[in-house]
Amino acid sequence: MASNSSGDGSSRHQIARHRLSVIAGHLQRPADSNAAVLAVDCKSQGSQPNVNTGDRGEGRTIPRRRQEIMKWNGWGYSDSRFLFNKKGQAEFTGKRYRLSGMIIPGLKDWMEGTFGASLQHKTQATPVLNTSAVQPPTLNEAFVKELKSTGIPFSHEAEDRVFRAHGHCLHEIFALREGKIGRVPDMVVWPNCHNDVVKIVELACKHNVCLIPYGGGTSVSSALECPPEETRSIVSLDTSQMNRILWIDEKNLTAHVESGIVGQDLERLLNESGYCTGHEPDSMEFSSLGGWVATRASGMKKNIYGNIEDLVVHVKMVTPRGVIEKSCQVPRMSTGPDIHHFILGSEGTLGVVTEVTIKIRPMPEYQKYGSVVFPNFEQGVACLREVARQRCAPASIRLMDNEQFKFGHALKPQVSSIFTSFLDGLKKFYITKFKGFDPNRLCVATLLFEGDREKVLQHEKQVYDIAAKLGGLAAGEDNGQRGYMLTFVIAYLRDLGMDYYVIGESFETSVPWDRVLDICRNVKARIVRECKDKGVQFPPLSTCRVTQTYDAGACVYFYFAFNYRGLSDPVHVHEQVEHAAREEILANGGSLSHHHGVGKLRKEWMRETVSNVGMGMLKSVKDYVDPNNIFGNRNLL
């Protein structure tokens, strides 16, 4: 690793090593199993990547054949899942996560109590993909022939194709569990580098083949769904093998990276050099750099590092018209509308992002979780508002509502010592009895501080002081960390729910500060009302959290889930409820999306969101860049 020539070079190395161990301490599974009670982190262990000898890019997580390590009809790694063991206790399998191998005693009661679900009523997902249910590929022979001659790997195996035909919307996963397969790509190609992509796009244009870029496959906007009306051969362009860091510029603190790299690999590889991007969307284990750019992703720690549009310095995208990029790597320029903004959020409709220059930062020396309990959600929001006003938000600050607080609580792993459980009891007593917080109203803010140790401690004090003024009580690191864990395991939990007739989804919005409370209340109430009207037998889980703070507003994230027993078409009901919830969001001054994107799921609201002229602008760009609709996923417009 290149370093400064100055004398403190070795001490810097030492510090970096120390930081690494601190971070690793937070992220990795400790050898001492007792310590697991105190701190449970979320992301899978980065230090154990699947080494796939067949593929290029040693030490990368995602192999060409994703099915080797990942579920074909659920979230994440095949070896990691929730299940109820013979004793009826919830358990998380595998070895990858902190929670792996642990018993979660509270989950069963929570599921039964919240959804009226029962362990007796189980729905089994189709265990293996029935390849005969997959339509045979429609191949464009001339295209295939020419592609072969380039030597770029490709496949038309059913498994490969099915894997790239979906994201993680509820309806997509639900259909897969039932073994229902709709239109899938006819073929998958794995370019290795920018030039491969140029060749593929040229061939696609030449032979009029539809291309759908595929990064990490974590879309939740139906963006990866093949348009059923598409008659051309559809080729899924999987960037996962373009996963190298091409260079690191330590003088300018940037890194030039291929777009297919997934978040965890990018972070890990940069960490090895003492750097990080700090971009941590909840999907970072699987989502790719190119995907972030194409959807305008947002990371949990954007308060320090910024969202993707703040991080990107340079982008290279291959379009049917050729390659688009800027001529320099500068922090800002005034050269008309920023062409990056045609690329950011283009959702694969204009081309494939191949290489990105991204800002990097030295790894933080110190990281600390924290949490604050508030007597009610209103006071919690007031606190976040004040933190934003004073511009002192920590790396991450989130406010979970009461339902989500209880949800998080239900995910507490088994307590191994009597002392800890006694301590827990004491804390609860203090908050509810001594401080008079109503357990059915209180809510919790989770915090993550990052930086030098001293500054972190100072910062921490500032935030806790604000919280105290607004009626909050510090509630410890453990609660904070568990809050973040929830975001990483929620997708696995959805699979568990689906085993027991519970389906659910998350969605998000951004909203001005003065409307945060109103939108949270109204959308949650709307969900409950719609479920009732649509014949859902049990009240649904309808919960939200404020996940990001900005100067002028916040990002709000909703979860909703319900027990669908007794419904003939649960997916349709689910879609209706989600649709109504989005209408409610828009009526309350929220945005169509903060970071999930539009895809095909939210297309119908684009016009009213960006106005007719806005729509026309986007259309004319599409018409110029891709007149034959080669990038034909039909997202956005």
Add this chain to the structure above:
Amino acid sequence: MVNTYRGLDRDEEEFVDILEDKRHCSDLSFAFRTFSPPPYKGAPTCSSTELNQAVLESQYLRYVIQEVAVETGSSVEEVRDKVCRILQEMSQNLQLRFIRLMGFTVRKVFKRLFSAIYVNMKGVSALQQATQEFPVILMPNHRSYIDFLVVSYILFSYDIPVPVIAAGIPLAGMKIVGEILRRSGAFFIRRAIGSDKLYWAVLSEYVQTIVRRGFVPLEFFVEGFRSRTLKSLPPKLGMMHMILEPFFKGQVYDVTLLPISISYDRVLEESLLAHELLGVPKPRESTMALLKASKVLQENYGRMHVNFGRPLSVRQLCEGKINRCQYNLIPRDLPQKPSGEAQACGSWLAHMMVRLQEEGALISPWSLMACTLLQVPTTVLTEEGLLFHQLTEQTLWLRKLALDFGAHLSWPEKVPDSDVMSSTLALHRSVVYHKAGRVYLVREDEDERKYSVIPEEEMMRTAAAFLMLASYRNQCLHVFVRPALLALAMSITKSTQRDELLTCFCFLQEVFSNEFVFIPGRFSQDFEEACSLLKNCKAVHVSQWEVAVSDTGLEVLSFLQELLKPFIDSYQLMFRFLCEERDCVFREKEFLSAVRTLATKLIASGELHTYESLSSDMQKNVLSMLQRLGAVTKLEISENTEYKVNKSAVRRIGDMLAGRIPPQIVQAAPDARL
């Protein structure tokens, strides 16, 4: 459409006499009962001081104070002080102690005044449920001062949070009583706020804060005033809009509207109201007046029915009618005029609420009898008397018609009809008396009251009695008004063509929309409703193109036409007056007294048969109708409002009403009432 706002099930609802079971327990123990309403789910309660503080510190008022300070050139502190004073004058100070005191007194008074207070229990329990969910707006009709107390009393009895009530400022001026009302939850609104921007702002913020907090129901009278004529009044829209705005702006998930229909067998203020209509000034509300009025306590006022309507969700009602996104681009606290869409929606809802109040009202036997009595020649009632059995026969016929039209009656069950008739007559001995098988009109004893101000006292006394009768008739007019307008259209156009009838029907609705409440934009549905009601009682044959009288229909149709005759006659009289007047410009006061003089003359000469043309209410309605239709324009010259008549336009309306020229739908100016 009819079904969506028809709140009540048509099958008989169970009404319970709330005085009945309470007669056994003492008033004191009633007042000290444990009062534990179920809590509101949305937010904790807040005290009236906290409420005032929240209003005072609101962003909205801060903006308005700034604006007003700039406009008037005074300092922000001065304006703020003014706001504080307004707020002090306005705000309620609800306290459970005073609710108990009120409960105690009201119970004592009610037991003396009324033989029974019937309440529908289904409605009460639905209300109790509703108060836990969303902010509830109680919207009773307003016929008597008693209305103020009765809803709170019932809610207190059934463990439902006692409402804060919008009341007119004169009540606040009453010594002690004003304060008691304030502490029982009344807040006071000035009359004729006009363009006082600051006052509007404070009121609006105060009301909206109550709605947003939602912990306590808000009660207000959408008609704005006590109806002098016992007829529903076209709603006032300002308050309605204040209540809807928190929903439009997403500050509450939903607002529940609850229409309440209070029906009195006999209204306490009956004779007072009749005299007011005849131009005798209303006595000022004062504690002394109240004590003097305690005389009314010695009389029996029969039964009272309080019918709680079904709770209505504003969210559901407004679906597709309002685009809430319109508030996205401007801070919601910024003072803004409501959009056309929002105003239309508020107006529609307000009218609908009045219609629901009407539909929930229970029609008393007396009201039906009043209809019958008013169709008898004046001299019969004053001189020779109407045969009792004839009255009975007619009333029973009318009862059947009313039931056919879907009215709710409070006709006592399991009692012989003749007993009902005579006990009703006995209850209303202030208006009629029954002697030797005949029924006569009572004319007030000269010694009882002294109205020497007005000449021709004899006639005035008769007029008062007739106006009382007319008021009681008005209680059931809403049942008949739509078919009656159709019947009238048939007689005016002398046509059976559906489209011609519809045009005339629309014209009549336009002319009489100050008189009767029609939901805006529902002409054709109302027409269809009228057709089907007349068809159901076999009065007409309805086909795709025609509406024709049936052989047996003449009786119904002529009754209905006769029912509206006093209105037609009075309107024509005023048109005639306006056209014959030399001057084209006049003041409202002059107009009222001149019309009264003319009407008196004509009645005395036997040329005019209805005393209702003497009613100031009707006279004002004609003025505002003509203004709405552009036949009269208001000239704002200094303090005296003057009107300018367009005689030909007035004549045209008169001609259309008389069927001399075919009616056209007159394009009305947009409703500017707010």
